[in-house]
Amino acid sequence: MVAPLSAARPYDRDVSTTGTPVTTDEVDPLRGLTDEQVRRRVAAGQTNDVPARASRTVGEIVRANVFTRINAIFAVLFGIIVAIGRVVPDGLFGLLIIANSAIGMIQELRAKKTLDQLAIVGQAKPVVRRDGASVEVAPHEVVLDDVIELGPGDKIVVDGVALAVEGMEVDESLLTGESDPVVKQPGDQVLSGSFVCAGTGSYRATKVGREAYAAKLAEEASKFTLVSSELRSGIDKILRFITFLLIPAGALSIYNQLFNNSQALPDALSGMVAALVPMVPEGLILLTSMAFAVGVIRLGKRQCLVQELPAIEGLARVDTVCADKTGTLTENGMRLSEVRVLDQQMRVHDALAALAVADPRPNASLEAIAEAHPDAPGWQLTAAAPFSSARKWSGASFADEGDWVLGAPDVLLTEGDEVRAEAERTGAQGLRVLLLGRSSLAVDDAQAPGVVRPVALIVLEQRIRPDAKDTLDFFAEQNVSVKVISGDNALSVGAVAGSLGLPGAERPVDARTLPDKQNQLADTVEGSAVFGRVTPGQKRAMVGALQSKGHTVAMTGDGVNDVLALKDADIGVAMGAGSPATRAVAQIVLLDNKFATLPHVVAEGRRVIGNIERVSNLFLTKTVYSVLLAFMVGIAQLPYPFLPRHVTILGWFTIGLPAFFLALAPNYERARSGFVSRVMRMAIPAGAVISVAAFVTYLNAHGTPGVTVVQASTGTFIALGGIALWVLVIVARPYVWWKVALLAAMVAMYLGLLLIPVSQTFFQLDPSNPAVVTPALVSVAIGVVLIEAFWWIDGRIRGERRQLFGAQKLD
Template structure:
């Protein structure tokens, strides 16, 4: 390949000229929406619009106190804006660190630049693992092969020669080269696809789709029930229009699940921010949901369980000539323009030579063939690679004995064929075993133990020798089974392969295509699979996994296809990532049950009371207080709490099996109380207020017990949350000063007792329903959680 000076490249003046002309690789902002878009999206919402109209009606009556629910407009907007702006800032800062930094040649020198700083006609140098960032044409190629599977679906690497086109989104699998940028920015193929990778978005989420589906059901009920409520309330005899308007608003306000969408968005945004503090870049926001559903983690050994850096431990001559082996290694190092981690370790020990042999052919290392080599001017060919791939069983067995201790072993050998021959390497003559020491990550053992404790299976899938992979996992103190040589696996797509992959947890000599196949086999068995990796051989599996996790120092191609990038390269960050996903999804499901219960009983009460032709028993302020202390405040606190349970499919069904019985129970209890204490026909204002007060007591007792069941399993702070709600309501009815503001009348003990008894019956029904529906779903209900309290829970949920 020509030198940098021979390649040329642009001058600084030419770069400035193209930049001024706008011929630069500028792409849309990583975090999607602008600040104004975020403000507008959080202020001009459907929920805010409904609440604003209802507040206008209340304001027209002159009783602004009853319009306290309008504070939700301000609260929803401010919280949504602040959290999304914080998440945007986090994503912007991390994306700058995590994005690809191509190497360009300018003024005859190589420079690392930001992806967005590439200009038209820039000369870009690539090595294995580099992603092609713009469209262009190859200028120089040294056995260059490019994988275009993400663009064309073609699985095999494509050799590239000078003059051949390359497209953005492809990545280099072997060799090296340089290409000239011909299309930049929005003109480049797949540029928009790359720009979308880190957008702040909530689409394509099972959870969001489930919530939208539920809200669609609710919307179908709101229109007819709302019209019925309006007609009935304004048809009441001897009632002012102001009172009719207030009671109409009191019926409509609780129908709106005003906090559900807000808390869902906030939980996702907080997840991004919390993970960002741990140097974890969430490139696709729905990935947080995927975290919660992970049941299997497939981890590549190198760069994940072990550190990328290796050291040369020893060279074991097999033909008695140690000096010849060291000289051949030095020549191979000198001939390799893009050494991988193994070759870098060899180079650090033997160095390069100042008398290089003439190279007539080269074969770069690839994960598929597992060897590299060079043919020199005197006709000799040298290869360096996996002993069990290159050598006879006797030599391979010797290497396996060494590898069983956790070391990495390569074979240096001569071969008769030229290394670029289709039949290469053919029969080889072993010269020496090259032994490399691998350093395990200090946090790998605790991380593997954490996953086992959490019921998440870990499968180590590596291209290294199976015995070496098994030795490394055992050295971490976690015995996850005997290693399997992937060359003995059944054919792809068979049930036999799925059985083997499901039963065993450690695999060696796995090719990139096999990694992809194994991920597919696990998914076919109903697993949610996370794949971690850092090398170009992991790209295909990362792309197909339910959740791709790349190391920050890994190849740009792996970072480009992964949903999550661990910028600090710490495998130990993964437990925190999984715990955060569980916290977000589990808590959203929990609070969704609360909000939908309120919506169901509000719709049910409006429908039943409307069909009876009775005035709505509640005023807006009463429903606002109930909404705050039974739903809003508890839901907010529950949405922030740790949650260790792995998410499962069936969100809509599980949510409705709690919300529908709970909502119907509250409806029945409140309706019976109202009819028993008020009766039909016209009544005095005092009788109306007494009946409304008794009905409010029954509703509060029953609805708050729904909170008590949703908060399970109990920790001390959750018990305190329920106790606080009941204590507040007791004081609300006990202290006379609150009675005027809330229109409460507690002067009739008989009616109050009806409400209390009905509320107690409602609590019992909610409790029984909780146990019965759990049994129907086949779940084991848990009242008490293990551990001493909130601090224990938080530590267990976020610590490996």
Template sequence: MTHLDADTGLVPAHPAVSPTPTTGLTAAEVAERVARGQVNDVPARSSRSTVDIVRANVFTRFNAIIGVLWLVMLVVAPIQDSLFGFVILANTGIGILQEWRAKKTLDSLALIGEVRPTVRRDGAAAEIGTSEIVLDDLLEIGPGDKIAVDGVCVEADGLEIDESLLTGEADPVVKRPGDPVLSGSFVVAGGGAFQATKVGREAYAAQLAEEASRFTLVHSELRSGISTILKYVTWMMVPTAIGLVVSQLVVEGDDLKDSVARTVGGIVPMVPEGLVLLTSVAFAIGVIRLGRQRCLVQELPAIEGLARVDTVCLDKTGTLTEGGMDVTGLRVLDGHDETYVRRVLGALGESDPRPNASLRAVIDAYPDAEDWRCTESLPFSSARGYSGAAFGEGDGETSTWLLGAPDVLLDEDDPALAETELLNRQGLRVLLLARAVRDLDDPEVARDAAPAALVVLEQRLRPDAADTLRYFAEQGVAAKVVSGDNAVSVGAVAAKLGLGGDPVDARRLPADREGMARALERGTVFGRVTPQRKRDMVGALQARGHTVAMTGDGVNDVLALKDADIGVAMGSGAEATRAVAQIVLLDNSFATLPSVVAEGRRVIGNITRVATLFLVKTVYSVLLALLVVCWQVEYPFLPRHLTLLSTLTIGVPAFFLALAPNRERARPHFVRRVMRYAVPGGAVAAAATFATYLLARHHYVGPGALDAETSAATLTLFLVSMWVLVIVARPYTWWRAALVAAMGAGFLLVLVVPWLQEFFALRLVGTVMPWLAVGVAAVAAAALEFLWKWAGRRFPA
């Protein structure tokens, strides 16, 4: 048998390892290894560093373009024409500050939710940080624990490890002393200890973990859509800018400084520089808001992704119900002595050093049989459906007992199943205690086991589960309960929470993916779902075009969480589930999910709005430049004019609109939805502005005519851009109406205050041309309304 290795791909099944006493390393040995640098120095799962944040916000393609143009303007033109550079500096600073705040929030939450493996040193077990593990450390592991470093098994008690996330092998691997264990795998049953043989970046999964666990903006339709748009913008901008440069500097032959200023004025607005900034700010503020609710977002797109989810698969235990259970009854079968059965249950409870929730309830209800000695144990496994132990009783007699699901341990015609069915219909969980006639290491140990008693357990429903499920139903998100428990019992619990539908035994689902998907779409509650079947169910739903979220807290949920579009883990859940999930609810509150959905919808809906504003500007800037080149005239604007317009019609409104509440359900095809409005909107703005400019060139003659022409064109462009804002800001609330009114008042202030007129070089001359500019803008506004409605019908999202 062979296993993967980080360097060679394969390692021997029993690698050589220096002998380590069961007491682990001494303090002196640990200090020696630390001094040699033999520590697990892989960075913890967290946000990117401050240096990375600054680099990502400062060194961008568009910042480089704007920076060069800004330096040129500082040399050749008044400071008014360099205002756009200061705006970029402010925007970059805001972006850095907000992402830094998000980083601090994430780091503090990651520290709270940090996994602390148990290490044995000087004969004592203690929890330490993952980065404190040193070479040759002895680590104790149990169900749900993720293997942090590579090592070799030293102790094993029914130890089973799932390596599927590394090898694709679905079946858990039984580990015995001398067998290798790989970082990135996780324990599904049993317990034991292993000695660390590779730490830090030498460990198998270290490189993957370091890369995959960073706070990233990848795999996001929003981010990839914006990148696509910016790519096309660049292709349009470069040739257009070159043509404008040639036109203004060569063809016109005007004053060099004025020509340079107007050339820069034509290039700068082509760059939608604030769009990326606002997207990052919106995401960062979302992280901060969710962080206040103790929700750790381990990957930014998870906020967006959960807003797009149309199906959420819920694990019952730990998600809809609280982790704890209570034993509410004991039904003795086939004439067994109840006192003896209680002793058996007490001994079973003590036989497992890491009991699950069901066994903890048994331990609380029944005292330990002190004169019984456990000779062998079989830890619980979700795939098996039962646990067991062999005992030497006080009188010298030996016996083997199993505790697990009645419908797994009993034949279909056993009368005890009828009683189990009745209890399940009440929402109670039932375990069967059975005496085995085979040894525990026999794969068929459950066959012919003699039933002894039914243990009745009651689960505690989460008080917020019903409201959360109701929220998903109102939002059109289908909830599917998938559980390893009996289907009837799961159905009864779901019914108490308002989820209807007949429960389905997942073992009877069609084997083919298409048939399984149809059955999943019809049903709501599914029981007896094995870990692999959960994974298959998620895949079947995704194959039918569903966006699937999976919630869970147990090791049996890991595979499905990993494959789901969005994995949501409970903070108190197994280490492995938290490691693969994109969202961790640190307070274990299922009720936090609606807040995550709301944040995602806010980000997607609002960025779609503001993207339209930014791209309308890009479209009309490119078209205006082309029209200027074709007509061989001076570019109508200086940078100061477009800085003013961009601030009032895009920059300030976009900031408020991007952070406003938005409950619209997220829809796909971001690029198409934005461009169907941006292209006609930009075309109308360019046509109206250039028409006014040409009319003004014929109306005004003599010295100062260009300033008057520019002012008339600026008035038209402002009014058309304001109407785009009027449309984008719908539906109106009081603050949106106030925002639009304030932007209009700001422009009016510039027109009536003399020093502002001079500062921005805006002065309307006469009455004919200004009113003509208003008339052209009114016609353009009507055209915008018509085209907006037409585009919505012609190119539905």
């Protein structure tokens, strides 16, 4: 029943939520707070001061980028070099502390700026009554005792008490886990974090700010984060393992050089630092953070708000996209195409106009009807039933004009009815068809609508998005299956999807025939592409069924009926013009409301994940060969062959500089699970080959009469650097012109270090002894052949098509 606003009496309040006495205030629910009352509450701190969804603060960004595990390790090692007085050139690796921190901070601050701007644009704004007018305000501008208006899809931003309701149903599943909507009556409590799924109403704010029920959860969920992803957790696991290796490696190195080789303490410490520095994949975390941050900036330029950063990674792993038809494949707006009057005795056009006026928050269908029937007949409303996605109809009862319903013909009419059959034939053409009928029961009756007498068929045209076909074609090329899940008639949905060339659209499934058992449901959903008459609960169940089959599922939607499925999907994608509830639970919001933006999000995720995996091969190969070489040299009781300056410049030209470019390059491979195992399958054998080749070269040089320490180091430098460059050559595949140019530049820089006299002097390199250089080049040749052979064999074993040249193929 309708509860008139006047039935809700004014109320008094003399204590704030914090226990602070305030001036007694009488608030009129019809007019809301006055400007003076709002000012007094703001002064008393009675505001909704929960931080909005936003990125980390500047201070948090600085701390996160400066106080890292890698910076701490490098700071200790740099302190040792400073203590022995060899800052230049052996302390060059200390610049990595500054570079890691500065670049990471700059990129994340840019991402913060983009994210904050988009978060404000995409923010759900509640409507409050102030001085008798309904105004939109930001969530943090809501104050205690504000009267807040609600409609379908509105998120409840603070706790309160219902004042006036018209068939208002609230979904509290995000708080309680119970999916059945709760019908609210005046005086009932409403909780922040829930949302309205049907009807309209208003409520008074009784708890604001951090006292609200869901405030703490919302504050935690709103933090911009770089964690909770397979990629970053894998890298962290590797880093922890490396940290444990540093202690025995460092102890063995210092012991060996002090006691087995009788070196002076400064030389021994310098050798230890040279052994430990390359073990740390110093640029990996930097490039990972930078790639994610650049991804946020790039997507921000496309009006895509990433509310949880790991969503970029998650969407790159998606193999199934579940899309609602309305607002995704078709535009939200509709146009009334035809009214087929079935009962000439009925005032059809007056009834349509009256139904349009009876709903204060009409959906797209009713808006199209209202546009075509602007002149309301003035019928006296006695009861209203707002549209619900679960029941598929809405209606109104009028004092002298009876009970009217508007909804799905196949729901309101029995099977075999000729009118229902006519509606299905029309719907099969891709049109939306609604039935206007007279019901035998009042619309607010618990058994409504009862028996429905057909009065007219309402035919609505849906405009297909011009970019929908290209988007579906993209997903088809990428081996990502698309499931169209809609509450509309299955034949109508199938016709729309079929016009866009979606495979399987010719066999639409009516969700009312779906099995209840999870395994049977999973088989049906996996084998079909188009589903109609799907309830919100079924959408959720279908997402879960696909996940049970091992699929990574993205759900797109804009309506309140999509909220549960969006919440349960691996990645929820909401349209910016969608309901506040959908935007609140989604990880990604397309502020431009374009389904065509989604391929760019997928491509950005693939670029980030694929490139981080690519450069991880470089960094972890270096870690493997550094660890193995340190232990082999220590066990052989030889002086460490390198100075810190050697390992620093080797890292720059074989890993650091090229990795910077490779991390931001295009990449279209679909992300797969098993990041750590896949990377280590490349890093361990490649690192083993490099370390053995370098050690054999060093052992040969050390045992050759007349070879100086510098010459022995140079030979080892040649062997290690030459094979490491070939790992870069492999990782850069498939080649395009800029990659070839990059590789040529790195090889030229490497040769310049060895051949330019100034460089030889500065870095203590001497390639003049053929007895050392020739075996080193042989080691390089053997190492290159072994790693190249392994790369091809590994590709054959894994069933991957390996390419040398040309643009990278789509997965």
